[in-house]
Amino acid sequence: MTDLLKTKLSRRAVLQAAAVGAVGVSPALRSVVYAQGSDKPEKEEVKIGFIPLTDCASVVMASVLGIDKKYGVKIIPTKEASWAGVRDKLVNGELDFAHVLYGLVYGVHMGTSGPKKDMAVLMTLNNNGQAITLSKKLADKGAVDGAGLAKLMAAEKREYTFAQTFPTGTHAMWLYYWLAANGINPMKDAKVITVPPPQMVANMRVGNMDGFCVGEPWGHRAIIDGIGVTAVTTQDIWKDHPEKVLGTSAEFVKKNPNTARAVTAAILEAGKWIDASLGNKQKMAETIADKSYVNTSVDAINQRILGRYQNGMGKTWDDQNYMKFYNDGAVNFPYLSDGMWFITQHKRWGLIKDHPDYLAIAKQINHIDVYKQAATATKTPVPKEPMRNSKLLDGVVWDGKDPKKYADSFKVHA
Secondary structure, eight states, X not given: OOHHHHHHSOHHHHHHHHHTTTTTOOHHXXXXXXTSGXXXXXXXXXXXXXXXXXXXXXXXXXXXXXXXXXXXXXXXXXXXXXXXXXXXXXXXXXXXXXXXXXXXXXXXXXXXXXXXXXXXXXXEOOBOOXXXXXXXXXXTTTOSSHHHHHHHHHHSOSOOEEEESSTTXXXXXXXXXXXXHTTOOTTTTSEEEEOOGGGHHHXXXXXXXXXXXXXXXXXXXXXXXXXXXXXXXXXXXXXTOBOEEEEEEHHHHHHOHHHHHHHHHHHHHHHHHHHTOHHHHHHHHHHHTSTTTTOSOHHHHHTGGGTEEEOXXXXXXXXXXXXXXXXXXXXXXXXXXXXXXXXXXXXXXTXXXXXXXXXXXXXXXXXXXXXHHHHHHTTOOOOSOSOOOEEBTTSOEEOSSOHHHHHTOXXXXX
């Protein structure tokens, strides 16, 4: 972008470009649109918290590749130790945004996971790419999948301990759903503890748990270290499930709508870059493996990010439903039905007592308007409907049409 072009671009031209969502505008011109006039980001330097997981990649790469500058903002990725820490810093404003668990945002908004505060989901960061790991000790006794685990637990009575990463978060819900689908009630038949993602492998190594659900690279790390096996991937629980989101407070979006849009657009474009080629995925893996980010070996990241899976028992396979950050725009739309699903599971497991207005809450939290603006700026396709149909591993279809009936339909519940 030259000074001459900046000079020639009048305020009227900027506003006209903004009015049509910058459709057809060159990237160079669009960066001026987002840095000038009424679309200028209110806050140009933003802190985005992240947990050391592979799916923080689009936040990190938006910063490392300088995509953020194109939209008039500077992203400062801030490494956090736990999801509880992310929650607290989002609530008190120490962080502007976060790479965060979908269910954590909903839990804060509804007051079921600590301090209550109106929250916002701006986009889905990724689909798929988590896993449930069982200890090698259990696997050696035949517990290599859900059926094997249920059989062992019935035969060898003791307290079985499983770990998730946050009580209302995605990993807790995948773990509970999978256990229940195999006839194991996570609230009655097992002990469930909360452990930060980077500490999962170390805790399993010393025998603190029989299994855990967490995002990559920690599932694969357990296999590399020879202490666990992959019993199921989360994409086998729900193909193309929503996972992490770009979260912030509703207050921040209200005060800084241009910043919210600019940051969403930058991260959306970074996700597009990651998914564009195998070479980009490899470069991403090499970048986020650094101690500043995930702090692990590149080989712990770059296999499953390419869909190359091993289960720790000699089986290898190519999984087409590996972690995706863009997938031609299919990943990122903040579907209302996705958000509502987490509320149905919070109700199922007794985290909330009564049925709330599921749709109204999802509409409050998921800022589809901001997402659509960012999608226009990045030429990302947007679905026609804010709901989608999803079939989970037990064959039950979730479409968001009758959340109360769905939440009450499960035989295994709290």
